[in-house]
Amino acid sequence: MPHHRKTDNKDFFTRVYEVTKLIPYGRVTSYGAIARYLGTGRSARMVGWAMNASHTSSIFIPAHRVVNRNGFLTGKHHFGNTKTMQQLLENEGIIVENDQIVNFSEKFWDPATELK
């Protein structure tokens, strides 16, 4: 990919969504893990941007399954209600205490090792 234009930017968001959609029900991953899987390991913040934009997408993107590297629900304020993200996770059997996922290592799904 020699060039990097607007269409490519859109591809980045699309690629982020593609990976996000593959996160299994009841599992979670991190912004950085998605970034690394896409080969842009230093663009974790951009993954956050993509999650923010995903809410306006007509396609369902399970953005609630993306948390920070320590399992904290750092994106909770970007859902309609402050409690929404946690509720969505709890609906999938994930336990959240003090904005952090319990047994995070067991729930963690790393695209780099799970996808081939």
Next chain:
DNA sequence: ATTCTGACAGCAA
């Protein structure tokens, strides 16, 4: 064209 901003992550203190 320029500047500002973050749903992060890593590391220095």
Next chain:
DNA sequence: TTTGCTGCCAGAA
């Protein structure tokens, strides 16, 4: 252990 700073880089407050 915890906090604070810095690099990051695509969008647009």
